[in-house]
Each structure stands twice: as structure tokens, then as C-alpha cells.
Amino acid sequence: MKEYIKKYLVLRRHNMKVAWKKAKRSKMCYLFLLPYALLFTLFYIAPVVASIFFSFTYYNILEPPKFIGLKNYISLLLEDDIFLISIKNTFLIALVTGPLGYIMSFLFAWLINELPRWVRSVAVVVFYAPSIAGNCFVIFSVFFRGDAYGYVNAFLMNLGIIDTPILWFINPTYMLPICMLVILWMSLGTGFLSFVAGLQGVDRSQFEAGYMDGIKNRWQELWYITLPNMKPMLMFGAVMSITQAFGVCDVTMALCGYPSTDYAARTIVTHLFDYGFTRFEMGYACAIATILFLIMILCNKAIQSLLRRVGT
Amino acid sequence: MDRRKNQQNAETVAIYHKKLIKRRKPNRSIAGDFFLYLFLFLVAVVMVFPLVYAVSSALKPLDELFKFPPKILAQNPTLDNFFDLFVTMGKSWVTFSRYLFNTVFITFVGTAGHLIVASMGAFVLAKYDFPGGKTFFHLVTVAMMFTGYVTQIPNYMILNKLGWIDTYWAIVVPGFAAPMGLFLMKQFMEGLPTSLIEAAKIDGANEWRVFRTIVMPNVKPAWMTLIIFSVQGLWNNKAATFIYSEEKKTLVYAMQQIQSGGIARTGQGAAVLVVLMIVPIAIFIFSESQILETMASSGLKD
Numbered sequence: 001m002k003e004y005i006k007k008y009l010v011l012r013r014h015n016m017k018v019a020w021k022k023a024k025r026s027k028m029c030y031l032f033l034l035p036y037a038l039l040f041t042l043f044y045i046a047p048v049v050a051s052i053f054f055s056f057t058y059y060n061i062l063e064p065p066k067f068i069g070l071k072n073y074i075s076l077l078l079e080d081d082i083f084l085i086s087i088k089n090t091f092l093i094a095l096v097t098g099p100l101g102y103i104m105s106f107l108f109a110w111l112i113n114e115l116p117r118w119v120r121s122v123a124v125v126v127f128y129a130p131s132i133a134g135n136c137f138v139i140f141s142v143f144f145r146g147d148a149y150g151y152v153n154a155f156l157m158n159l160g161i162i163d164t165p166i167l168w169f170i171n172p173t174y175m176l177p178i179c180m181l182v183i184l185w186m187s188l189g190t191g192f193l194s195f196v197a198g199l200q201g202v203d204r205s206q207f208e209a210g211y212m213d214g215i216k217n218r219w220q221e222l223w224y225i226t227l228p229n230m231k232p233m234l235m236f237g238a239v240m241s242i243t244q245a246f247g248v249c250d251v252t253m254a255l256c257g258y259p260s261t262d263y264a265a266r267t268i269v270t271h272l273f274d275y276g277f278t279r280f281e282m283g284y285a286c287a288i289a290t291i292l293f294l295i296m297i298l299c300n301k302a303i304q305s306l307l308r309r310v311g312t
Numbered sequence: 313m314d315r316r317k318n319q320q321n322a323e324t325v326a327i328y329h330k331k332l333i334k335r336r337k338p339n340r341s342i343a344g345d346f347f348l349y350l351f352l353f354l355v356a357v358v359m360v361f362p363l364v365y366a367v368s369s370a371l372k373p374l375d376e377l378f379k380f381p382p383k384i385l386a387q388n389p390t391l392d393n394f395f396d397l398f399v400t401m402g403k404s405w406v407t408f409s410r411y412l413f414n415t416v417f418i419t420f421v422g423t424a425g426h427l428i429v430a431s432m433g434a435f436v437l438a439k440y441d442f443p444g445g446k447t448f449f450h451l452v453t454v455a456m457m458f459t460g461y462v463t464q465i466p467n468y469m470i471l472n473k474l475g476w477i478d479t480y481w482a483i484v485v486p487g488f489a490a491p492m493g494l495f496l497m498k499q500f501m502e503g504l505p506t507s508l509i510e511a512a513k514i515d516g517a518n519e520w521r522v523f524r525t526i527v528m529p530n531v532k533p534a535w536m537t538l539i540i541f542s543v544q545g546l547w548n549n550k551a552a553t554f555i556y557s558e559e560k561k562t563l564v565y566a567m568q569q570i571q572s573g574g575i576a577r578t579g580q581g582a583a584v585l586v587v588l589m590i591v592p593i594a595i596f597i598f599s600e601s602q603i604l605e606t607m608a609s610s611g612l613k614d
Contacts (some may be wrong), residue, residue, distance in 0.1 A: 018397055019443040026442040028519045036433030037448065044455045047466035054466070063467075111352050121600055125593075126356050132596060133589035134548045134564070138571065139582070149378075185359065188565045189606075190492075190541075198606035214448075218340060232611020239457055239612065247459030269461045276465040277553055285465050293462045300457040306470035 048293065055287035060280050072287035083288070086266040089176060090246060093267065096180050098245035101187030105237060108188065109195035110222065124196055131189040137182050141255055144168040144178055172264030175256045179265060182251050189244065191237030198233035202226060227310050234310065238303045246296050249273070268292050363589070366599045369582035370394070372518040377578055393579040400570055400580060408566075415547065415563040418480055425541040427535060429488045434497035435523050439509060449498065450499075454614065455491040464553070471554060482554035487546060493538045499609040500534040501527065533602035540603060544592045564588060 023030070052091060055072055057065035076083050112123040130136070143151050146167040153165040168174050202225070210225045226232070247271035256265035259274070276285035364384070369377060371389040401408035436442070437449050467486060468477070476482045504527065511521050528535075532610060550565045566585040596603070 023443045026440060029436040029440045029442045029445070031520065032436040032523070033445075033448070034430045036489060036494060037428045039429065039485065040452065040455070040494075041465060042314065042470065043489050044463060044491065045451065046470065047463035048458075050469065051462065051467035073374075091511070108352070108355070111348055123352075123356060124600060124604070125597055126360050128594055128596065129589075130359060132544050132592040133363060133570075134585070134592065136366055136585050136589045137365060137586060139362045142365075142369075142578075143362075185362070188359075193603065193607045194610045197604040198611065200604070201608045232613050235612035236610050239453075242460050243457060247461055249461065269459070272461060272465070276468075282465055282469070289462045289465060293458050296458040296462070297454070300520040 025129050027087040036141045049185070051286045051289045053286075053289045053291070054283050057283045058281075059286075061282060065283065070282070072284050073291075074286070076287055076291070081273055082263050082266060083268075085263050086271040089252075089265065090248065090267045090269075092176060093180060093183065093248050094242075094245035096242050097183045097187060097248075101245070102191065102241040103185055104184070105188050105192040105241070106195050106234070109192055109199055110226070112196070113199040120196075124193070127188045128192060131186045131192075135250070135254060137186060137251060138254055140178070140182050140185075140214060141169065146170060147259050169256050170261050172262050175252075175260060179248075179252050179255060181243075182255065185249060187241065187244070188250075189240060191240040194233045194236050194240075198230050199226070202229045231307065231310060234307050235304055238307060239300055242303060243296060246292065246299070268295075318432045340374075355534070366582055366585045369579065370586045372382075372579065372582075374579060390407035392415040393583040394587075397570065397580045397583045400577075401566065404566070406561075406566075408557055411561065411563045414480070414560060416560065418483050418549065418551070419546040421480070422484045422546045423539055425484065425488045426490060426542045427538050428492050429526065430490070430493040430538060431497050431501075431531070431534075432523065434494050434501055435527055436493075438498045439504070439506065440526075440603055451492055452491045457494060468553065477554055478556050478560065480560065483546070483549055483551050487542065490542065490545070492541055496537055496606055496610055497531070497534050499611070500531055500537075500606050503609055504530055533605040537606040538597035540592065540595050540599060543595060547591055548588065 006200040058068050059065035112120050148165045156162045215221050248267050272288045275281045368386050370393050372386040373390050407408050471482045511524050551562045571581040
């Protein structure tokens with residue numbers, strides 16, 4: 001055992017020496033990377049570390065942070081009913097819009113792949129536009145207006161399905177489903193573009209080979225040829241949709257108000273804003289941020305290991 | 313002469329051959345094609361409807377806006393709403409041109425800086441093997457896995473320490489380091505032939521020259537992609553958490569104030585939506601093919 005550790009250490013030292021020599025030779029590279037690395041550390045790595053650190057403290061910006069151990073987490077999970085509501089809402093939204101948005105992105109990318117070139121480029125614009133149209137989703141508040149003049153209400157009343165207008169964004173029963181609808185409308189984003197581009201790059205001769213090997217319909221073709229070829233893009237798209245699905249707050253805040261009735265549309269991010277920028281309880285807000293961070297990273301890792309099995 | 317003719321012949325044969333292959337699509341049934349495309353068309357209509365509706369309400373005169381049942385397209389399209397928007401903005405304490413300047417400044421500086429900083433980093437990560445490079449890139453991909461909201465509160469403290477709160481830099485500088493830009497740029501640069509760089513080096517060019525005169529001109533599609541992602545983020549940035557002074561706030565923020573001005577401003581509100589969505593969508597339409605070329609190398613390998 002001792003021998004083994006000794007050998008390991010010698011090896012390590014040797015590796016370090018080689019790395020150091022290499023590093024000395026590639027000073028240029030570090031210089032090039034320096035501006036980005038500096039900013040990235042300052043605005044991405046340091047905040048995550050700081051967030052974890054402050055989550056164990058009581059901190060309100062004015063007084064120096066006070067270490068209070070796990071108290072923030074305990075009160076978050078055991079005492080803060082609203083946080084539990086926000087977790088429930090976030091997971092509901094993420095579980096519905098994440099996978100659905102992902103599947104939609106792939107499905108439409110796949111379907112438009114065989115269209116003629118110019119039709120395809122028009123279709124890409126049509127599908128992608130909602131996700132880059134800024135806060136154009138606010139227009140949904142006109143469709144779902146709460147009085148009898150809102151289009152959806154008027155339509156349903158004319159059909160005789162309802163007799164009084166529904167307060168879509170004030171009644172907790174309808175808030176989340178409508179928000180999900182809007183989020184789905186906007187979900188064909190970066191992942192979708194990646195899929196469209198990736199599908200164009202799949203080698204055509206593979207399809208012919210597959211045809212010879214007895215692939216019978218387009219669904220078999222999809223599973224045995226297209227999907228395995230698309231694995232890297234599928235991974236990338238998954239990252240995009242998970243990040244988006246758990247970070248929902250714009251849509252719910254703009255449509256249902258902040259705070260929303262009975263907190264029925266509160267998400268984790270909204271809760272974070274509330275404690276961070278309204279009440280200035282930074283320690284508590286950092287605990288929320290850390291929990292959100294962990295959820296996102298774990299979810300990403302889980303989905304990635306799942307996606308590795310596609311097409312096998 | 314003869315050889316050229318032969319070559320031409322070969323080319324026509326090749327084109328003909330290609331067409332033949334293209335025409336013969338195995339594994340497709342006509343009925344399946346028909347229904348799938350019908351489905352696709354219907355979905356496309358649903359997707360585009362809210363956008364069309366926003367544009368048409370921005371063009372509707374006031375009496376048409378509240379007509380019931382509503383018409384999807386404006387009967388007498390007018391630009392009144394846009395003019396009214398300028399009038400309303402003109403009356404506010406901070407002038408319209410100031411808001412516009414703020415947004416354009418933030419978008420322009422943020423995008424330019426992001427492009428330069430991210431491509432410099434991406435260049436060495438893609439083309440050189442040096443200790444720590446791989447680890448760093450892995451960190452960047454991990455950073456893509458959580459939203460910016462997670463880091464917002466510590467970011468506030470850091471910007472506060474730097475004394476950047478309530479300046480443009482609070483919005484601009486963190487944008488330089490957006491992980492998505494570096495990721496896409498690096499993946500795209502990996503496709504550049506290494507021999508190109510080596511040849512330039514043998515001719516005596518140093519790294520900076522290689523980067524400036526050989527690498528950057530060859531990755532123009534990736535520029536466009538970085539630009540669209542960055543512009544999209546910055547153009548729609550409300551900047552409300554980091555900037556307090558009214559005269560430094562952005563167009564989006566000012567416009568949202570108008571939008572919340574009640575039912576009398578419905579038309580102007582729609583005009584706001586159109587103004588805000590037109591820039592990112594226009595950039596996307598003009599650079600679509602380049603963006604797709606970049607996205608083809610966007611895959612995450614493990």
C-alpha cells in the first residue's frame with residue numbers, strides 16, 4: 001500500500017512537471033483566454049460560490065453577514081409555505097413544458113427538414129420567432145382578458161360552454177395552465193435551431209444504407225438512423241430546455257402579476273426576487289438560489305445519462 | 313477542349329444523378345406526407361397568429377381596436393399608434409432619444425465586447441492544447457446548465473463592490489462573459505482546418521495575427537450567431553435591478569410603463585411590442601443561413 005502511494009505521488013509529480021512545462025510554453029494561450037476567464041470567474045463562478053457561502057448566513061447588506069448554519073434551509077423547507085408552493089409550481093411547469101417543448105422542438109425540426117429549401121427557411125423563422133419576439137407574449141393577456149370582451153371568454157360564451165366570463169389570470173385554477181400554454185408557444189428556441197442545423201448535417205448515404213437493410217417507415221428511420229446521429233445536438237437541446245423550464249418567471253410575473261393571487265403562479269425565481277430585491281434578505285435568497293442551482297445541475301446530469309441510451 | 317467537354321458531360325450526368333436520387337424518397341407514403349404537412353401548417357398558423365395579431369393591432373385605428381367581433385387584420389391600417397407612441401414618449405421627463413441611446417449603447421458595446429472577448433477565448437480553447445483548457449471549457453458548459461437568475465443576487469453584491477451599480481457597465485460587462493457565446497464559437501472554430509493556422513505560422517505570423525487575419529474572417533457565420541444571441545438578450549434588457557436613475561434606463565423599461573397605461577393605450581401598447589420584436593426578428597431573418605451553419609456544430613459531446 002505504501003509503495004503504491006509512493007508510486008502514485010511520483011507519477012503525480014511527474015505529471016505536474018510536464019504540465020508546468022507545457023503551460024510555460026503556451027503563455028500565449030493564457031493571454032488570449034485571460035479576458036474571458038477573468039470575467040467568467042467574476043460573474044459566473046464567483047457568484048455561485050458566493051451564493052453557497054451566503055446561504056449559510058444571515059445577511060441584509062447593511063450589517064456584516066452572520067453565520068447561522070443550516071437555518072436558512074431548514075426554514076425554507078419546513079416553515080416557508082410559500083416556498084413549497086413555488087417549488088410545486090416550478091416543478092409542474094418544468095415537467096410539462098420542459099419535455100413537451102423539447103419534443104416539439106425536435107418534432108418540428110424533423111418535419112420541416114424535408115421541405116424545399118426556401119419553405120424550410122420560412123418555417124424556421126415562423127417557429128423560432130415567438131422565442132425571440134421579446135415580451136410579445138403579453139399579447140396573450142388580450143386574448144385571455146377577464147371580462148366578456150376577452151376573445152376566449154367571448155368565444156366560449158357564444159358557444160354556450162360558460163355563462164359568466166372567467167377571470168383567467170386571477171382565478172388560481174387557470175393561471176398555471178395558461179402560463180404553460182404561453183411558455184410552450186415560446187419554447188422553440190435555441191435547441192430548435194440546433195436540431196434544424198443538426199438534421200441537415202446527417203449523412204444521406206446512411207439513409208440509403210438503412211433502406212437496403214430493411215428499414216420500413218419514417219419512424220424506424222428516425223429511431224435507428226436520425227436520432228443516434230443527432231446525439232450531441234439532443235444533449236445541447238436538453239440543456240437549453242431544462243435551463244429554461246426551471247427558470248420560468250418572466251411569463252408568470254407579466255401575466256399573473258407579482259405577487260399573484262394566492263401565490264398560485266409563484267415560481268422559485270419569483271420567490272428569489274421577492275427575498276433578494278424586495279426584502280433584501282440576501283442570505284435567505286442565496287439559499288433559494290443554491291437550491292435552484294442544485295436542481296438544475298442534477299436534472300441536467302440525469303437527463304444526459306438518459307439521452308446516452310438513445311437509439312441503442 | 314475535349315477534356316473540358318468531358319468534364320461538362322460528367323457534371324451534367326452528376327446533376328441528373330443527384331436529381332434521380334432526390335426524387336426517389338424511400339420509406340415515405342403520400343398519405344403520411346400529406347397529413348404531416350397539414351399538421352405542420354396548422355401549427356405554423358397557431359404559432360404565428362399572436363405575432364400577426366400584435367402587428368395588426370398596432371396598425372389598427374382606435375375605433376377598430378375595440379370592435380366586436382374582432383377582425384384579425386386591420387381594415388384601415390394606419391401608423392397613428394406609432395406616432396402617438398412618440399408623442400407620449402416625448403412628453404415624459406426623460407426624452408425618447410435618451411432611452412433609445414441607452415438601449416443602443418448597451419446593445420452595441422455589449423455585443424462588440426462579447427464578440428471579441430469570447431472569440432479570443434474560443435480560439436485558444438479550440439485550436440491549442442494547454443493545461444487547464446479542457447477543464448475550463450467544461451466549466452463553461454456547466455455554466456450553461458443554470459439560468460442567470462441563480463447568480464443574480466451575488467452578482468448584485470459584486471457589482472456593488474466594483475461601484476458599477478447604476479452605471480451601464482453593470483449590464484454590459486457581465487454580458488461579455490456569456491457562456492453560450494464562447495461555447496458556440498469554440499465548437500465552430502474546431503471545424504477550421506489546423507493546417508491553415510500552421511501554414512500562417514510557418515510564414516512567420518504570431519498568434520495575434522493568425523487570430524485577426526485568418527481565424528476571425530473564416531468564422532463569420534459564428535459572428536452572426538453570437539450577435540443575434542447577444543442582441544436578443546441586451547435589446548430586451550429591462551435593466552431594472554441594476555440601474556435606478558431614470559435617465560439610464562432602457563427603451564424596454566420605458567415602453568413597459570406605457571404599456572401598463574391602461575385601456576386607452578392598447579394601440580400604443582401593441583406598437584411597443586412591434587418595435588421591440590422587430591429588431592431581433594429582422595436580424596435573425598437576415599442571418600438565418602449563417603446561424604444555422606453555426607448551430608450545426610453546437611452539439612454537446614461528452
